[in-house]
Amino acid sequence: MSVPAVFDYHPVQSVDEAIALLQLYGDEAKILAGGHSLLPAMKLRLTQPEHLIDIGPIPNLAYIRKEKDAIVLGTLTRYKQIEQSEILHKYYPILPEGTALIGDQQVRNRGTIGGSVAHSDPAGDMPGIVLALKAQLVVQGANGTRTIAADDFFVDTFLTALEQDEIVTAIRLPLPAPHTGSAYAKISNKASHYAIAGCAAVLTINKKGLCTSASIAITGASTRIIRASEVEAALISKKLDDATITSASSHAVANADLISDIHGSAEYRQQMAAVITRRVIMHALERA
Amino acid sequence: MATKRSITITVNGQQHQSEIEPRMLLVHYLREILDLTGTHIGCNTSQCGACVVLLNGEAVKACTVLAMQAHGCEITTIEGLAPAGELHPIQTGFWEKHGLQCGFCTPGMIMSSYQLLKDNPHPTEDEICKGLEGNICRCTGYQNIVRAVQDAAEHMSTETSIPVSTQN
Ligand SMILES: Cc1cc2nc3c(=O)[nH]c(=O)nc-3n(C[C@H](O)[C@H](O)[C@H](O)COP(=O)(O)OP(=O)(O)OC[C@H]3O[C@@H](n4cnc5c(N)ncnc54)[C@H](O)[C@@H]3O)c2cc1C
Ligand code: FES
Ligand code: FES
Numbered sequence: 536m537s538v539p540a541v542f543d544y545h546p547v548q549s550v551d552e553a554i555a556l557l558q559l560y561g562d563e564a565k566i567l568a569g570g571h572s573l574l575p576a577m578k579l580r581l582t583q584p585e586h587l588i589d590i591g592p593i594p595n596l597a598y599i600r601k602e603k604d605a606i607v608l609g610t611l612t613r614y615k616q617i618e619q620s621e622i623l624h625k626y627y628p629i630l631p632e633g634t635a636l637i638g639d640q641q642v643r644n645r646g647t648i649g650g651s652v653a654h655s656d657p658a659g660d661m662p663g664i665v666l667a668l669k670a671q672l673v674v675q676g677a678n679g680t681r682t683i684a685a686d687d688f689f690v691d692t693f694l695t696a697l698e699q700d701e702i703v704t705a706i707r708l709p710l711p712a713p714h715t716g717s718a719y720a721k722i723s724n725k726a727s728h729y730a731i732a733g734c735a736a737v738l739t740i741n742k743k744g745l746c747t748s749a750s751i752a753i754t755g756a757s758t759r760i761i762r763a764s765e766v767e768a769a770l771i772s773k774k775l776d777d778a779t780i781t782s783a784s785s786h787a788v789a790n791a792d793l794i795s796d797i798h799g800s801a802e803y804r805q806q807m808a809a810v811i812t813r814r815v816i817m818h819a820l821e822r823a
Numbered sequence: 824m825a826t827k828r829s830i831t832i833t834v835n836g837q838q839h840q841s842e843i844e845p846r847m848l849l850v851h852y853l854r855e856i857l858d859l860t861g862t863h864i865g866c867n868t869s870q871c872g873a874c875v876v877l878l879n880g881e882a883v884k885a886c887t888v889l890a891m892q893a894h895g896c897e898i899t900t901i902e903g904l905a906p907a908g909e910l911h912p913i914q915t916g917f918w919e920k921h922g923l924q925c926g927f928c929t930p931g932m933i934m935s936s937y938q939l940l941k942d943n944p945h946p947t948e949d950e951i952c953k954g955l956e957g958n959i960c961r962c963t964g965y966q967n968i969v970r971a972v973q974d975a976a977e978h979m980s981t982e983t984s985i986p987v988s989t990q991n
Contacts, residue, residue, distance in 0.1 A: 537867055541825045544845030544891050567892075574887050575869050578848075587845070591892060615881075639957025640938060641872065644881040645888070726870055728956075 539577035546589040550596075550675050550704055553588050557700040558677055560586045566702055567591065568611060568650035571642055572659075596704065597647075599623060605671075605707045610649025615640075617648065627708060628822065629717035629735060633664045636721060638728050649703040652688070655695045655760065657794070658729040662689055663754035664719055666762060667735035668708045676701035689760040712748070715739045716822030718815045721755060722807050724798050730755025731799045732807040734763075734787065734815040738770070740823045746770045751812065756804040757791035765789045766812060775820050784813035830894050834859065835903025849893055850874045850885035853900060861901040861930050865959070872958030875931040876900050882938035884957070901930035904937065913937060913975040922971030924962035932958050936972045945976055 547553045557564055565584035567573055568591065576582045590596070596611035599620045606626055608617070614634040617623060623630045637643055637660055651661035652672065665672075666689065671682040677700045688696050697703070711717070721733025733754035741747045749770040751763040769783035787808040793801035827842045834857060841856055853859045853876065865873030867886050874885040877899040905911040913936050916922065923929045932955065939946060939954035946954065951972045952965070960968060 538848060538851070539846045541844070541846060543825045544828055544889070546891070546894070567889075570889065570892065571869070571887060574889065578867070589892065639872070640935065640954055641875060641882050641884045641957045642869070644878075644883055644938075 537578045539574070540580055540583040542577075542583075542585055542587050544587050544589065546592045548592055548594070550590075550593060550702065553590055553593070553702055554675065554677055554700055556586065556588050557702070561699060564588055566653070568653075569613065569646040570650075571638070571646045572650065572654045572656065590702065596649075601626075601710075605709055608648055608706045608708070610703045610705060611647050612649070614643035614646050614648070618643065626711055627668060627717050629664055629668070629719045629737065629819075633660045633719040633735065636660060636719070636723065636728065648706055652706065653695060653697065653703050655689050655691075655693050656729075657692055657757055657759050658724075658731075658755050660719065660721065660730060660733065660735075660754055662760040663730075663733060663752040664735045665706060665708075666752040666760055667719075667737045667750045668717070669737075669750055671707040671709075672703055673705040673707060674701045675704050680704070682707070686762065691759050711737070712739045714741070714823050715748075716819040718818035718822065720811055720815050720818070722811060723755075732756040732804045732811055734808065734812040736812070736815045736819040738775070738816065738819045738823050740775070740820070744774050746773055746775050751787075751816070753787055753791060753808055753812070756788050756793055756808045758794055759792070761788075761791055763787050763789070763812065766816075770816070775816070780816050780820075781813055784809050784816060787812040828891055828894075830890055832890070832893055832896060832898060834898045835900060843890055845889065845891050847890045848886055849876070849878075849883075849888040849890045849898075852890035852893075853885060853898070859900050859902050863927055863930055865927065865931075870957075870959065871928070872931040872935060872955075873928055875934040875958065877934060877937065880941070882935050899934075901933060904933065911937075912978045913940070913972070915978065916971040916973075916975035917968075920967050920970040920974050922963065922968045928958060928960040928962075932960065932968055936975065939972065940976055940979060944979065946972070948973075 564586040567589045596609040598609040617634045666685045670685045717737040719735045721730040735752045737750040739748040749767040751766045765786035766783045795801035831840045863873035865871035869887045876885045
């Protein structure tokens with residue numbers, strides 16, 4: 536019977552209360568959101584926080600709304616809400632498309648976008664997707680609120696730019712420019728559905744059919760969430776024909792520190808990343 | 824030992840109040856404190872779906888939820904899907920179409936099928952497979968499970984499909 540090590544449980548009603556407890560308990564405390572990364576790790580005793588701060592009871596942190604210049608998702612928005620969101624299907628289909636591939640319906644009923652982003656798992660889907668979407672992460676700590684660009688947020692495997700007393704409160708996605716298309720796909724582990732190699736792409740095309748903006752991120756293949764900058768450079772200002780896309784995609788993991796394990800060798804991940812990147816760019820282009 | 828916590832929870836329509844260790848998982852609370860052993864533990868690593876119950880009407884893996892996270896919530900287990908002595912149309916479907924052999928995965932399969940049919944009352948075969956991807960069966964080869972869900976979909980009327988715990 537595997538159960539977590541002993542801890543004290545603190546359900547909180549507000550972000551301020553959570554921050555106060557983070558300050559009080561320091562490294563001994565962890566935030567609990569959907570619990571679908573944290574609890575499995577605690578059951579295996581990979582992590583043994585002495586204090587668990589459950590932000591689940593905080594009201595009004597699960598929402599998806601359109602503001603003047605952005606679509607904003609509250610940190611506790613569950614995958615299922617994202618999958619069913621009309622706003623997201625309209626503006627950024629990459630998000631419902633990506634969440635539909637996560638785990639299974641039970642996982643999607645519990646997991647939250649903020650938890651996934653804060654977890655910074657390179658095999659997770661949300662970090663790569665919010666990176667491709669050039670999201671701004673709204674975080675709150677003892678010193679107030681600040682926003683961190685996704686490009687600066689994902690530091691390494693399970694490591695983000697969050698300070699110890701900070702929590703993610705919202706994810707802001709800039710509204711897409713006209714003729715923007717987005718897509719996500721992955722080759723995944725058959726049991727868990729975690730990505731072995733995945734790609735998130737957001738492309739903007741101008742009237743002449745030239746690519747004016749390309750934002751591409753790779754999931755699964757690399758030891759940390761990365762932007763595929765060489766692919767982006769090979770697409771910008773080009774007409775996106777088959778040859779251009781295929782050649783650009785071959786650089787998908789050019790700057791990656793590739794994972795090699797029982798789920799896939801580095802060579803396999805490299806080749807699959809190129810295949811998936813090509814398909815995803817084609818799909819995003821159709822939607823642009 | 825960590826401070827015990829008081830939990831109030833409604834399970835299959837009945838309210839319970841207990842003092843528990845915060846690290847207790849929902850599945851252990853149901854099985855060991857409430858003696859509702861219809862919810863099974865297979866993998867205990869969030870993979871197999873033997874432990875699926877409904878939390879406020881949504882299918883969850885009870886081995887990956889703290890009992891405390893369900894404080895103030897409504898839980899439906901396989902025991903509460905139909906009134907005592909009766910079968911829910913999904914249970915009838917599994918019976919009629921031989922959707923089980925050893926039966927170990929069955930409670931979880933049925934609770935997941937409940938969510939699947941709630942979201943999509945007339946699923947295609949592919950949609951059934953996708954909806955049950957979080958549930959593993961080592962016996963049947965799945966074909967008869969798909970047939971059981973199809974059978975249930977045909978027979979489900981809104982009235983009979985609501986679990987006893989959430990009626991009225
Ligand atoms: C069987 C299974 C299959 C899965 N398959 C996939 C998959 O295919 N793809 C995928 O991407 N993921 C998958 N997951 C993981 C799932 O997406 C998790 O839900 C997600 O990674 C974490 O979100 P959570 O809300 O559950 O966070 P939690 O597990 O509660 O927290 C994760 C971490 O983030 C911290 N945290 C949470 N919220 C905040 C916050 N607001 N501010 C600061 N820190 C915070 C916690 O302290 C913890 O360290 C799977 C999980 C399971 C159990
Ligand atoms: S026992 Fe919970 S998923 Fe297997
Ligand atoms: S019937 Fe035996 S595991 Fe499914």
